[in-house]
Amino acid sequence: xxxxxxxLAISLALACTALSSPIHAQxxxxxxxxxxxxxxxxxxxxxxxxxYQARSTKLNPHIVAVSxxxxxxxxxxEQADKNKNPRLILQGLPIMVKDNIAIQGMPTTAGSLALANxxxxxxxxxxxxxxxxxxxxxxxxxxxxxxxFRSTKSTSGWSSVGGQTRNPYNIKKNSCGSSSGSGxxxxxxxxxxxxxxxTDGSIVCPAAVNGLxxxxxxxxxxxxxxxxxxxxxxxTAGPMTLTVRDAALLMNVIVGSDPSDPATQAxxxxxTDYTQGLDAQALKGKRIGIVSKLVKGxxxxxxxxxxxxxxxxxxxxxxxxxxxxxxxxxAAGKDEYTVLLYDFKADLNNYLASTPAxxxxxxxxxxxxxxxxxxxxxxxxxxxxxxxxxxxxxxxxEQAYLDxxxxxxxxxxxxxxxxxxxxxQLDALIAPTTGPAxxxxxxxxxxxxxxxxxxxxxxxxxxxxxxxxxxxxLPVGLSFFADAWSDARLLQMGFAFEVARxxxxxxxxxx
Numbered sequence: 001x002x003x004x005x006x007x008l009a010i011s012l013a014l015a016c017t018a019l020s021s022p023i024h025a026q027x028x029x030x031x032x033x034x035x036x037x038x039x040x041x042x043x044x045x046x047x048x049x050x051x052y053q054a055r056s057t058k059l060n061p062h063i064v065a066v067s068x069x070x071x072x073x074x075x076x077x078e079q080a081d082k083n084k085n086p087r088l089i090l091q092g093l094p095i096m097v098k099d100n101i102a103i104q105g106m107p108t109t110a111g112s113l114a115l116a117n118x119x120x121x122x123x124x125x126x127x128x129x130x131x132x133x134x135x136x137x138x139x140x141x142x143x144x145x146x147x148x149f150r151s152t153k154s155t156s157g158w159s160s161v162g163g164q165t166r167n168p169y170n171i172k173k174n175s176c177g178s179s180s181g182s183g184x185x186x187x188x189x190x191x192x193x194x195x196x197x198x199t200d201g202s203i204v205c206p207a208a209v210n211g212l213x214x215x216x217x218x219x220x221x222x223x224x225x226x227x228x229x230x231x232x233x234x235x236t237a238g239p240m241t242l243t244v245r246d247a248a249l250l251m252n253v254i255v256g257s258d259p260s261d262p263a264t265q266a267x268x269x270x271x272t273d274y275t276q277g278l279d280a281q282a283l284k285g286k287r288i289g290i291v292s293k294l295v296k297g298x299x300x301x302x303x304x305x306x307x308x309x310x311x312x313x314x315x316x317x318x319x320x321x322x323x324x325x326x327x328x329x330x331a332a333g334k335d336e337y338t339v340l341l342y343d344f345k346a347d348l349n350n351y352l353a354s355t356p357a358x359x360x361x362x363x364x365x366x367x368x369x370x371x372x373x374x375x376x377x378x379x380x381x382x383x384x385x386x387x388x389x390x391x392x393x394x395x396x397x398e399q400a401y402l403d404x405x406x407x408x409x410x411x412x413x414x415x416x417x418x419x420x421x422x423x424x425q426l427d428a429l430i431a432p433t434t435g436p437a438x439x440x441x442x443x444x445x446x447x448x449x450x451x452x453x454x455x456x457x458x459x460x461x462x463x464x465x466x467x468x469x470x471x472x473x474l475p476v477g478l479s480f481f482a483d484a485w486s487d488a489r490l491l492q493m494g495f496a497f498e499v500a501r502x503x504x505x506x507x508x509x510x511x
Contacts, residue, residue, distance in 0.1 A: 031093055031192050031246040038092050045080040045092030049073060049136055052094055056190040059509055062171055065184035066191075067099050067162035068106060068140040076136045089253055091134030097195040098182050099140040099161070100147065101237065102226035103127055110228040111145035111159025113378060114370040117358040124226025125261070126195065126237055126254045133253040141181030141194055147202060147230045148178045149344055149390075150371075151382040153445045156180060156206075160378045164440065167210060168507040169474050173437035174446065176205040182240045183210035187475075187507060193241045193250060199230045199340065201434075201453035203238050204465040208433035208477030211467050211504050214240050215247045215491070218484050219460030221267050223258035229351055231343035232263070233405060234336075234457055244466060244495040248274035251487070270485045280499050282492040284317030286427040288480075289324035289420065294431035297450040301471040306432050309468045309478050312500050313430075318493075324429065326420045326455055328411035335408035336458045342401040344390040364391050381442040412458035418483055428486070428493055429455075433465040433477035456481040464490045466497055467504045475504065 029037070037043045053069070060066045073094065080092035097103065100110040102120035104127075109115040123131060131137060142162030148154055157165035157180035165180040167173040168188040175184040179196025183206030186194050196203040198216045207214025215238045222237045229235055239250035251274040257267040295306065314320055349363050361367045368387050371378045393401070420429065435449030456463035461484050465477035478497065480490045 029192070030242040031090070031249055032243065034093055034192060035090075039086060045077040045136060046074070048092065049077040049094050049138065052138065052189075052191055059188055060190060062166070063168055063184050063188050063190070064163045064165045065141055065175075065181040065188060066096065066139055067142040067159075067181060070103065070106060070137055070139045072105070073136055073138045080134060080136060085134065088134030089249065090130065093135055094138040094191055095130055095135045095193055095195065096139050096141050096182065096185060096191045097127060097137070098143050098179050098197055100143060100197060100228040101127060101195060103137055103140065106140060108226075108228060109159075109161045110147065111143045111161050112367070113160045113374065114361040114367050115228070115355070115359060116161065118355050119358065120226070121356070122226070125223035125258045127226065129254055129256060130195075135253075138191060141179070141185050143182075144177035144180055144202075146387070147197070147199060149199070149230050149340065150384050150387050152385050153382040155381065155440060155442055155445050157184075166440065167437045167474070168509055169211065170437065172439060173474065174209070174440050176209045176434070176437065178202040179206045179240060183207055183212055183214070186240055186242060187211050188509060189506070193239060193246055195237055195250070195254070196240045197227060197235060197237045198453075198457065199234045200336070200457035201451055203240060204453050204463055204477070204479065205434050205451065207240050208465045208467070209437040209475060211475030211507070212240050212242065213244050213247050213467070213494070213498070214238070214465045214477075215251065216456065216463040217251065217255070217487050218270070218462045220263040220265070221255045221270065221487065223256070223261040223264050225258050225260040229343075229347035231340045232347050233339050233343050233408075234460065244464075244491055244498050245275065245278055247464075248278060248491050248495075251491070272488050274488050274491055277488060277492045278495040279492065280496055281317070282496040283313060285319065286317075286493055287319045287321060287425055288313060288493075289321040289424050289426045289429050291326055291420075291429050291431045291452070292323045293325065293329060294450070294452045298432055298435055299449065299471070302432055302435055302449075302476050305468050305471060305476055306478070309497070309501065313497060316496055316500050321424050321426060324420055324424055324426070326416050326429070328416050329455060332408050332411040332416060332458050333454055335404040335411070336454065338404040339401065339408055341386070341390045342393045342396055342398070345393050346396050382445070408458050409460070412455055413461065413484070417455055417459055417461055417481070421483055426482075428480045428482045428490060431479050432468075433479040436471045436474035436476055452479040452481070460484065462487045462490055464494045466494045469502065469504065
Protein backbone atom coordinates (compact mmCIF):
# COMPACT_ATOMS: atom_id res chain seq x y z
CA UNK A 1 0.00 0.00 0.00
CA UNK A 2 1.34 3.42 -0.92
CA UNK A 3 2.23 5.40 2.17
CA UNK A 4 0.23 8.50 1.25
CA UNK A 5 -2.92 6.37 1.33
CA UNK A 6 -2.54 5.53 5.02
CA UNK A 7 -5.46 7.06 6.88
CA LEU A 8 -7.54 7.59 3.70
CA ALA A 9 -10.76 5.64 3.09
CA ILE A 10 -13.13 2.77 2.33
CA SER A 11 -16.34 2.73 0.34
CA LEU A 12 -19.90 1.50 -0.10
CA ALA A 13 -22.06 2.97 -2.88
CA LEU A 14 -24.85 5.19 -1.70
CA ALA A 15 -26.79 6.07 -4.82
CA CYS A 16 -26.81 9.82 -5.19
CA THR A 17 -30.33 11.25 -5.12
CA ALA A 18 -31.22 13.32 -8.14
CA LEU A 19 -30.59 16.88 -7.11
CA SER A 20 -31.81 20.18 -8.44
CA SER A 21 -31.82 23.95 -7.86
CA PRO A 22 -28.42 25.12 -6.60
CA ILE A 23 -28.23 26.58 -3.12
CA HIS A 24 -25.26 28.74 -2.21
CA ALA A 25 -23.59 28.23 1.16
CA GLN A 26 -25.28 30.41 3.73
CA UNK A 27 -23.36 33.17 5.47
CA UNK A 28 -22.50 31.06 8.48
CA UNK A 29 -19.53 32.40 10.39
CA UNK A 30 -16.42 30.86 11.83
CA UNK A 31 -15.96 30.16 15.56
CA UNK A 32 -14.25 33.50 16.18
CA UNK A 33 -17.13 35.49 14.67
CA UNK A 34 -19.79 33.37 16.36
CA UNK A 35 -18.06 33.89 19.69
CA UNK A 36 -18.08 37.65 19.16
CA UNK A 37 -21.75 37.60 18.15
CA UNK A 38 -22.67 35.63 21.27
CA UNK A 39 -20.78 37.98 23.55
CA UNK A 40 -22.38 41.00 21.87
CA UNK A 41 -25.86 39.53 22.32
CA UNK A 42 -26.52 39.38 18.58
CA UNK A 43 -27.49 35.72 18.77
CA UNK A 44 -27.84 32.86 21.23
CA UNK A 45 -26.30 29.43 21.52
CA UNK A 46 -29.71 27.92 20.86
CA UNK A 47 -30.19 29.94 17.68
CA UNK A 48 -26.71 29.00 16.44
CA UNK A 49 -27.30 25.30 17.04
CA UNK A 50 -30.71 25.41 15.37
CA UNK A 51 -29.21 27.13 12.33
CA TYR A 52 -26.64 24.39 11.84
CA GLN A 53 -29.11 21.60 12.58
CA ALA A 54 -31.53 22.96 9.98
CA ARG A 55 -28.80 23.17 7.38
CA SER A 56 -27.62 19.65 8.23
CA THR A 57 -31.15 18.27 7.92
CA LYS A 58 -31.34 19.73 4.43
CA LEU A 59 -27.88 18.91 3.09
CA ASN A 60 -26.44 15.98 5.03
CA PRO A 61 -28.48 13.35 3.14
CA HIS A 62 -26.51 14.34 0.04
CA ILE A 63 -23.10 14.82 1.68
CA VAL A 64 -23.29 12.09 4.38
CA ALA A 65 -20.84 13.91 6.66
CA VAL A 66 -22.73 13.72 9.98
CA SER A 67 -23.16 10.15 11.21
CA UNK A 68 -24.95 10.80 14.52
CA UNK A 69 -26.69 13.76 16.15
CA UNK A 70 -26.44 14.17 19.91
CA UNK A 71 -29.90 14.45 21.43
CA UNK A 72 -28.69 16.48 24.43
CA UNK A 73 -27.15 19.23 22.30
CA UNK A 74 -30.24 21.48 22.44
CA UNK A 75 -30.39 21.17 26.22
CA UNK A 76 -26.72 22.12 26.48
CA UNK A 77 -27.20 25.13 24.20
CA GLU A 78 -30.14 26.32 26.30
CA GLN A 79 -28.05 25.88 29.44
CA ALA A 80 -25.26 27.97 27.89
CA ASP A 81 -27.77 30.74 27.24
CA LYS A 82 -28.98 30.68 30.86
CA ASN A 83 -25.54 30.54 32.49
CA LYS A 84 -23.35 32.83 30.43
CA ASN A 85 -19.67 32.71 31.32
CA PRO A 86 -17.35 34.80 29.08
CA ARG A 87 -14.32 33.05 30.59
CA LEU A 88 -15.25 29.82 28.83
CA ILE A 89 -13.42 29.83 25.50
CA LEU A 90 -16.07 27.91 23.54
CA GLN A 91 -19.23 28.63 25.51
CA GLY A 92 -22.29 27.97 23.41
CA LEU A 93 -20.36 27.07 20.26
CA PRO A 94 -21.32 23.80 18.52
CA ILE A 95 -18.55 21.30 17.74
CA MET A 96 -18.57 17.81 16.24
CA VAL A 97 -15.98 15.08 16.62
CA LYS A 98 -14.97 12.18 14.41
CA ASP A 99 -16.72 8.91 15.25
CA ASN A 100 -13.63 7.25 16.64
CA ILE A 101 -13.67 9.71 19.58
CA ALA A 102 -15.82 8.93 22.62
CA ILE A 103 -18.71 11.15 23.69
CA GLN A 104 -20.47 9.88 26.80
CA GLY A 105 -23.79 8.22 25.97
CA MET A 106 -23.03 7.75 22.25
CA PRO A 107 -21.53 4.78 20.39
CA THR A 108 -17.90 5.08 19.32
CA THR A 109 -17.79 3.05 16.12
CA ALA A 110 -14.67 3.96 14.10
CA GLY A 111 -17.13 3.52 11.23
CA SER A 112 -17.41 -0.23 11.79
CA LEU A 113 -20.60 -2.17 12.43
CA ALA A 114 -18.49 -4.36 14.69
CA LEU A 115 -18.52 -1.46 17.16
CA ALA A 116 -22.16 -0.44 16.71
CA ASN A 117 -22.83 -1.27 20.38
CA UNK A 118 -19.68 0.40 21.73
CA UNK A 119 -21.55 2.84 23.97
CA UNK A 120 -19.19 5.28 25.71
CA UNK A 121 -19.57 5.50 29.48
CA UNK A 122 -17.33 8.58 29.62
CA UNK A 123 -15.92 11.28 27.38
CA UNK A 124 -12.57 11.05 25.64
CA UNK A 125 -10.06 13.31 27.43
CA UNK A 126 -10.18 15.93 24.66
CA UNK A 127 -13.99 15.83 24.60
CA UNK A 128 -14.05 16.48 28.35
CA UNK A 129 -11.84 19.50 27.70
CA UNK A 130 -14.19 20.75 24.97
CA UNK A 131 -17.13 20.31 27.34
CA UNK A 132 -15.31 22.12 30.16
CA UNK A 133 -14.61 25.01 27.76
CA UNK A 134 -18.35 25.40 27.17
CA UNK A 135 -18.64 23.77 23.75
CA UNK A 136 -21.97 22.30 22.70
CA UNK A 137 -21.19 18.77 21.54
CA UNK A 138 -23.52 18.47 18.57
CA UNK A 139 -22.71 14.98 17.30
CA UNK A 140 -20.37 12.68 15.40
CA UNK A 141 -18.90 12.82 11.90
CA UNK A 142 -18.47 9.92 9.50
CA UNK A 143 -15.01 8.54 8.72
CA UNK A 144 -13.20 6.01 6.60
CA UNK A 145 -13.83 2.72 8.41
CA UNK A 146 -10.99 1.72 10.76
CA UNK A 147 -9.18 4.93 9.67
CA UNK A 148 -8.72 3.31 6.24
CA PHE A 149 -6.34 0.70 7.54
CA ARG A 150 -8.40 -2.27 6.44
CA SER A 151 -7.83 -2.64 2.70
CA THR A 152 -5.26 -1.65 0.10
CA LYS A 153 -8.05 -1.00 -2.43
CA SER A 154 -10.35 1.25 -0.46
CA THR A 155 -12.25 4.39 -1.36
CA SER A 156 -11.93 7.25 1.12
CA GLY A 157 -14.90 8.40 3.14
CA TRP A 158 -16.89 5.17 3.30
CA SER A 159 -17.86 3.24 6.41
CA SER A 160 -20.30 0.43 7.07
CA VAL A 161 -21.89 2.61 9.76
CA GLY A 162 -22.18 5.91 7.90
CA GLY A 163 -22.00 5.19 4.17
CA GLN A 164 -20.11 7.36 1.67
CA THR A 165 -19.14 10.92 2.57
CA ARG A 166 -19.03 13.23 -0.45
CA ASN A 167 -17.18 16.44 -1.23
CA PRO A 168 -19.38 19.55 -0.84
CA TYR A 169 -17.59 21.26 -3.75
CA ASN A 170 -18.70 18.43 -6.06
CA ILE A 171 -20.67 15.52 -4.64
CA LYS A 172 -19.30 13.18 -7.30
CA LYS A 173 -15.84 13.77 -5.85
CA ASN A 174 -14.18 12.23 -2.82
CA SER A 175 -13.81 13.96 0.55
CA CYS A 176 -10.53 12.15 1.34
CA GLY A 177 -10.05 10.67 4.81
CA SER A 178 -10.03 9.24 7.20
CA SER A 179 -11.51 12.36 8.84
CA SER A 180 -13.85 12.60 5.86
CA GLY A 181 -17.00 13.65 7.66
CA SER A 182 -15.22 16.24 9.77
CA GLY A 183 -13.87 17.85 6.61
CA UNK A 184 -17.10 17.72 4.61
CA UNK A 185 -19.30 18.84 7.52
CA UNK A 186 -17.28 21.99 8.16
CA UNK A 187 -16.90 22.76 4.44
CA UNK A 188 -20.65 22.45 3.94
CA UNK A 189 -21.25 24.65 7.00
CA UNK A 190 -23.13 21.88 8.80
CA UNK A 191 -20.99 22.75 11.83
CA UNK A 192 -18.51 25.62 12.33
CA UNK A 193 -15.61 23.36 13.38
CA UNK A 194 -14.81 19.72 14.04
CA UNK A 195 -12.13 17.48 15.49
CA UNK A 196 -10.41 14.90 13.31
CA UNK A 197 -7.65 12.40 13.94
CA UNK A 198 -4.56 11.56 11.93
CA THR A 199 -2.09 8.73 11.64
CA ASP A 200 -0.75 9.78 8.24
CA GLY A 201 -2.78 12.27 6.22
CA SER A 202 -6.15 11.77 7.89
CA ILE A 203 -6.54 15.41 8.97
CA VAL A 204 -4.56 17.31 6.36
CA CYS A 205 -5.86 15.49 3.26
CA PRO A 206 -9.60 15.87 3.95
CA ALA A 207 -8.98 19.43 5.13
CA ALA A 208 -7.16 20.27 1.90
CA VAL A 209 -9.66 18.74 -0.55
CA ASN A 210 -12.60 20.25 1.33
CA GLY A 211 -11.10 23.74 1.44
CA LEU A 212 -10.35 23.86 5.17
CA UNK A 213 -7.57 24.56 7.58
CA UNK A 214 -6.40 21.29 9.11
CA UNK A 215 -3.84 21.00 11.88
CA UNK A 216 -2.06 17.85 13.02
CA UNK A 217 -0.28 18.80 16.27
CA UNK A 218 3.02 17.50 17.59
CA UNK A 219 2.49 13.96 18.86
CA UNK A 220 1.91 14.21 22.60
CA UNK A 221 0.20 17.61 22.73
CA UNK A 222 -3.33 16.13 22.55
CA UNK A 223 -4.44 13.07 24.48
CA UNK A 224 -5.54 9.91 22.67
CA UNK A 225 -7.50 8.56 25.67
CA UNK A 226 -10.97 7.53 24.56
CA UNK A 227 -10.05 7.36 20.88
CA UNK A 228 -10.14 4.13 18.87
CA UNK A 229 -6.47 3.63 17.99
CA UNK A 230 -4.55 2.79 14.87
CA UNK A 231 -1.00 3.46 16.05
CA UNK A 232 0.29 4.89 19.32
CA UNK A 233 3.45 5.77 17.37
CA UNK A 234 1.65 8.28 15.14
CA UNK A 235 -1.99 8.86 16.18
CA THR A 236 -3.12 12.32 17.22
CA ALA A 237 -6.30 14.37 17.15
CA GLY A 238 -6.48 17.91 15.80
CA PRO A 239 -8.79 20.71 14.62
CA MET A 240 -10.44 21.08 11.22
CA THR A 241 -11.76 24.61 10.78
CA LEU A 242 -12.62 27.42 8.38
CA THR A 243 -9.71 29.60 9.53
CA VAL A 244 -6.29 29.35 11.13
CA ARG A 245 -7.54 31.47 14.04
CA ASP A 246 -10.24 28.90 14.76
CA ALA A 247 -7.68 26.07 14.68
CA ALA A 248 -5.57 27.99 17.20
CA LEU A 249 -8.64 28.59 19.36
CA LEU A 250 -9.40 24.86 19.48
CA MET A 251 -5.76 24.07 20.23
CA ASN A 252 -6.02 26.30 23.30
CA VAL A 253 -8.74 23.97 24.55
CA ILE A 254 -7.67 20.45 23.58
CA VAL A 255 -3.94 20.59 24.38
CA GLY A 256 -2.91 19.23 27.77
CA SER A 257 -1.22 16.45 29.72
CA ASP A 258 -3.32 13.38 30.46
CA PRO A 259 -2.11 10.80 33.01
CA SER A 260 -3.85 8.10 30.96
CA ASP A 261 -1.73 8.89 27.88
CA PRO A 262 2.00 8.84 28.76
CA ALA A 263 2.84 10.45 25.41
CA THR A 264 1.32 13.71 26.70
CA GLN A 265 3.62 14.01 29.72
CA ALA A 266 5.28 17.14 28.28
CA UNK A 267 2.09 18.70 26.85
CA UNK A 268 1.50 21.15 29.70
CA UNK A 269 5.14 22.23 29.52
CA UNK A 270 4.84 23.07 25.80
CA UNK A 271 1.30 24.45 25.84
CA THR A 272 0.95 28.11 24.97
CA ASP A 273 -1.73 30.53 23.81
CA TYR A 274 -1.87 29.54 20.15
CA THR A 275 -3.96 32.58 19.23
CA GLN A 276 -1.13 34.90 20.27
CA GLY A 277 1.21 35.95 17.48
CA LEU A 278 -1.40 35.46 14.74
CA ASP A 279 -0.21 38.48 12.82
CA ALA A 280 -0.27 39.41 9.15
CA GLN A 281 3.46 40.17 9.43
CA ALA A 282 4.39 36.76 10.83
CA LEU A 283 6.04 35.62 7.58
CA LYS A 284 8.49 38.49 7.47
CA GLY A 285 12.04 37.15 7.57
CA LYS A 286 10.95 33.51 7.88
CA ARG A 287 13.07 31.05 5.91
CA ILE A 288 10.84 28.50 4.20
CA GLY A 289 12.04 25.55 2.15
CA ILE A 290 10.26 23.92 -0.79
CA VAL A 291 10.58 20.13 -0.53
CA SER A 292 11.41 19.08 -4.10
CA LYS A 293 10.22 15.47 -3.93
CA LEU A 294 6.86 16.54 -2.50
CA VAL A 295 6.11 18.83 -5.45
CA LYS A 296 6.07 16.03 -8.03
CA GLY A 297 3.12 14.29 -9.67
CA UNK A 298 0.72 17.23 -9.79
CA UNK A 299 -1.27 18.67 -12.68
CA UNK A 300 -0.29 22.01 -14.23
CA UNK A 301 -3.12 23.92 -12.55
CA UNK A 302 -2.16 22.72 -9.06
CA UNK A 303 1.50 23.55 -9.66
CA UNK A 304 0.57 26.99 -10.99
CA UNK A 305 -1.49 27.64 -7.86
CA UNK A 306 1.39 26.43 -5.68
CA UNK A 307 3.81 28.81 -7.42
CA UNK A 308 1.36 31.69 -7.02
CA UNK A 309 1.21 30.84 -3.31
CA UNK A 310 5.00 31.00 -3.15
CA UNK A 311 4.84 34.51 -4.60
CA UNK A 312 2.35 35.45 -1.90
CA UNK A 313 4.75 34.13 0.76
CA UNK A 314 7.56 36.18 -0.77
CA UNK A 315 5.39 39.30 -0.89
CA UNK A 316 4.79 38.88 2.84
CA UNK A 317 8.52 38.90 3.51
CA UNK A 318 9.31 35.19 3.55
CA UNK A 319 12.66 33.99 2.25
CA UNK A 320 12.04 30.99 0.00
CA UNK A 321 14.69 28.30 -0.39
CA UNK A 322 14.10 26.07 -3.40
CA UNK A 323 15.04 22.42 -3.95
CA UNK A 324 15.26 21.32 -0.31
CA UNK A 325 15.65 17.59 0.23
CA UNK A 326 14.45 15.65 3.27
CA UNK A 327 16.86 12.71 3.61
CA UNK A 328 15.63 9.12 3.99
CA UNK A 329 11.95 9.71 3.14
CA UNK A 330 11.58 6.44 1.24
CA ALA A 331 13.34 4.35 3.89
CA ALA A 332 11.29 5.92 6.68
CA GLY A 333 8.10 5.17 4.73
CA LYS A 334 8.95 1.48 4.44
CA ASP A 335 9.56 1.23 8.18
CA GLU A 336 6.37 3.18 8.87
CA TYR A 337 4.18 0.55 7.28
CA THR A 338 5.80 -2.22 9.34
CA VAL A 339 5.32 -0.19 12.52
CA LEU A 340 1.67 0.55 11.75
CA LEU A 341 0.86 -3.12 11.17
CA TYR A 342 2.34 -4.11 14.53
CA ASP A 343 0.80 -1.13 16.33
CA PHE A 344 -2.64 -1.64 14.85
CA LYS A 345 -2.92 -5.21 16.11
CA ALA A 346 -1.54 -4.49 19.58
CA ASP A 347 -3.33 -1.18 20.12
CA LEU A 348 -6.69 -2.36 18.78
CA ASN A 349 -6.54 -5.54 20.87
CA ASN A 350 -5.91 -3.45 23.98
CA TYR A 351 -8.74 -1.08 23.13
CA LEU A 352 -11.29 -3.79 22.31
CA ALA A 353 -10.51 -5.64 25.54
CA SER A 354 -11.73 -2.57 27.45
CA THR A 355 -14.98 -2.04 25.53
CA PRO A 356 -18.40 -2.81 27.07
CA ALA A 357 -19.61 -6.40 27.21
CA UNK A 358 -22.15 -5.50 24.51
CA UNK A 359 -19.26 -5.41 22.01
CA UNK A 360 -18.77 -8.99 20.85
CA UNK A 361 -15.54 -8.28 18.95
CA UNK A 362 -12.87 -8.41 21.65
CA UNK A 363 -9.80 -8.57 19.40
CA UNK A 364 -8.61 -7.88 15.86
CA UNK A 365 -9.14 -11.57 15.09
CA UNK A 366 -12.77 -11.15 16.15
CA UNK A 367 -13.16 -8.08 13.89
CA UNK A 368 -11.73 -10.01 10.95
CA UNK A 369 -14.21 -12.83 11.62
CA UNK A 370 -17.06 -10.30 11.95
CA UNK A 371 -16.14 -8.71 8.62
CA UNK A 372 -16.07 -12.09 6.91
CA UNK A 373 -19.40 -13.13 8.40
CA UNK A 374 -21.02 -9.81 7.42
CA UNK A 375 -19.21 -9.36 4.11
CA UNK A 376 -22.26 -8.15 2.19
CA UNK A 377 -22.59 -5.15 4.49
CA UNK A 378 -18.96 -4.63 5.46
CA UNK A 379 -16.96 -5.70 2.41
CA UNK A 380 -19.10 -5.10 -0.68
CA UNK A 381 -16.31 -3.47 -2.70
CA UNK A 382 -12.98 -4.41 -1.11
CA UNK A 383 -11.58 -6.72 1.51
CA UNK A 384 -9.47 -6.55 4.64
CA UNK A 385 -5.99 -7.27 3.36
CA UNK A 386 -4.31 -4.86 5.76
CA UNK A 387 -6.09 -6.28 8.80
CA UNK A 388 -4.94 -9.75 7.78
CA UNK A 389 -1.37 -8.48 7.45
CA UNK A 390 -1.59 -6.85 10.88
CA UNK A 391 -3.08 -9.96 12.48
CA UNK A 392 -0.11 -11.98 11.22
CA UNK A 393 2.32 -9.79 13.18
CA UNK A 394 3.69 -10.79 16.55
CA UNK A 395 3.97 -8.78 19.79
CA UNK A 396 5.62 -5.35 20.08
CA UNK A 397 8.59 -7.04 21.74
CA GLU A 398 9.69 -8.57 18.41
CA GLN A 399 13.04 -7.27 17.19
CA ALA A 400 11.65 -6.54 13.72
CA TYR A 401 9.20 -4.08 15.29
CA LEU A 402 11.71 -2.52 17.66
CA ASP A 403 14.20 -1.96 14.84
CA UNK A 404 11.63 -0.54 12.42
CA UNK A 405 10.16 1.76 15.08
CA UNK A 406 13.52 3.19 16.13
CA UNK A 407 14.63 3.60 12.51
CA UNK A 408 11.42 5.30 11.38
CA UNK A 409 11.59 7.94 14.11
CA UNK A 410 15.31 8.55 13.61
CA UNK A 411 15.19 8.74 9.82
CA UNK A 412 12.08 10.93 9.68
CA UNK A 413 12.96 13.20 12.61
CA UNK A 414 16.59 13.90 13.58
CA UNK A 415 18.04 12.64 10.29
CA UNK A 416 15.10 13.79 8.16
CA UNK A 417 13.09 16.93 8.86
CA UNK A 418 15.49 18.21 11.53
CA UNK A 419 18.47 17.75 9.24
CA UNK A 420 16.78 19.62 6.37
CA UNK A 421 15.80 22.51 8.65
CA UNK A 422 19.30 22.74 10.09
CA UNK A 423 21.12 22.52 6.75
CA UNK A 424 19.22 25.49 5.31
CA GLN A 425 18.46 27.29 8.62
CA LEU A 426 14.74 27.02 7.91
CA ASP A 427 11.68 27.90 9.96
CA ALA A 428 9.40 25.57 8.00
CA LEU A 429 9.04 23.31 4.98
CA ILE A 430 6.26 23.59 2.39
CA ALA A 431 4.66 21.60 -0.42
CA PRO A 432 1.19 21.10 -1.88
CA THR A 433 -0.81 19.07 0.65
CA THR A 434 -2.30 16.85 -2.06
CA GLY A 435 -4.05 17.23 -5.40
CA PRO A 436 -7.71 18.12 -6.02
CA ALA A 437 -10.43 15.67 -5.02
CA UNK A 438 -10.86 12.63 -7.27
CA UNK A 439 -13.94 10.77 -8.51
CA UNK A 440 -15.72 8.35 -6.21
CA UNK A 441 -15.13 5.11 -8.07
CA UNK A 442 -15.35 1.80 -6.23
CA UNK A 443 -13.60 -0.18 -8.95
CA UNK A 444 -10.54 2.09 -9.06
CA UNK A 445 -10.52 3.09 -5.38
CA UNK A 446 -8.61 6.21 -4.40
CA UNK A 447 -6.67 7.94 -7.17
CA UNK A 448 -4.55 10.45 -5.26
CA UNK A 449 -2.05 12.78 -6.91
CA UNK A 450 0.74 13.48 -4.44
CA UNK A 451 0.88 13.90 -0.68
CA UNK A 452 2.98 15.87 1.82
CA UNK A 453 1.73 14.09 4.93
CA UNK A 454 4.20 11.28 5.64
CA UNK A 455 7.39 13.06 6.82
CA UNK A 456 5.68 14.91 9.69
CA UNK A 457 3.35 11.99 10.41
CA UNK A 458 6.15 9.47 10.86
CA UNK A 459 8.28 11.87 12.91
CA UNK A 460 5.33 12.92 15.08
CA UNK A 461 5.86 16.56 14.10
CA UNK A 462 3.19 19.24 13.47
CA UNK A 463 1.65 19.77 10.05
CA UNK A 464 -0.68 22.59 8.99
CA UNK A 465 -2.62 22.82 5.73
CA UNK A 466 -4.18 26.10 4.58
CA UNK A 467 -6.28 26.49 1.41
CA UNK A 468 -4.37 27.89 -1.58
CA UNK A 469 -7.39 28.26 -3.86
CA UNK A 470 -9.42 26.25 -6.37
CA UNK A 471 -8.35 24.05 -9.27
CA UNK A 472 -11.27 23.47 -11.63
CA UNK A 473 -13.63 24.35 -8.80
CA LEU A 474 -11.95 22.02 -6.27
CA PRO A 475 -9.88 23.19 -3.27
CA VAL A 476 -6.14 22.56 -2.95
CA GLY A 477 -4.10 23.15 0.20
CA LEU A 478 -0.62 24.39 1.07
CA SER A 479 1.27 22.41 3.72
CA PHE A 480 3.56 23.89 6.37
CA PHE A 481 5.51 21.52 8.62
CA ALA A 482 8.57 21.71 10.84
CA ASP A 483 10.23 20.22 13.93
CA ALA A 484 8.67 19.05 17.20
CA TRP A 485 6.80 21.65 19.28
CA SER A 486 6.82 24.21 16.44
CA ASP A 487 3.01 24.22 16.48
CA ALA A 488 2.58 27.91 17.37
CA ARG A 489 5.12 29.00 14.75
CA LEU A 490 3.35 27.07 12.00
CA LEU A 491 -0.01 28.53 12.95
CA GLN A 492 1.47 32.03 12.86
CA MET A 493 2.94 31.52 9.39
CA GLY A 494 -0.24 29.88 8.14
CA PHE A 495 -2.31 32.78 9.43
CA ALA A 496 -0.15 35.33 7.62
CA PHE A 497 -0.50 33.35 4.39
CA GLU A 498 -4.25 32.96 4.85
CA VAL A 499 -4.94 36.67 5.24
CA ALA A 500 -2.72 37.52 2.25
CA ARG A 501 -4.17 35.08 -0.29
CA UNK A 502 -7.53 35.59 -2.03
CA UNK A 503 -10.54 34.39 -0.04
CA UNK A 504 -11.66 30.85 -0.81
CA UNK A 505 -15.21 30.63 -2.18
CA UNK A 506 -17.64 28.48 -0.19
CA UNK A 507 -18.99 25.42 -2.01
CA UNK A 508 -22.08 25.82 -4.17
CA UNK A 509 -24.22 23.08 -2.70
CA UNK A 510 -27.09 21.30 -4.36
CA UNK A 511 -30.47 20.78 -2.75
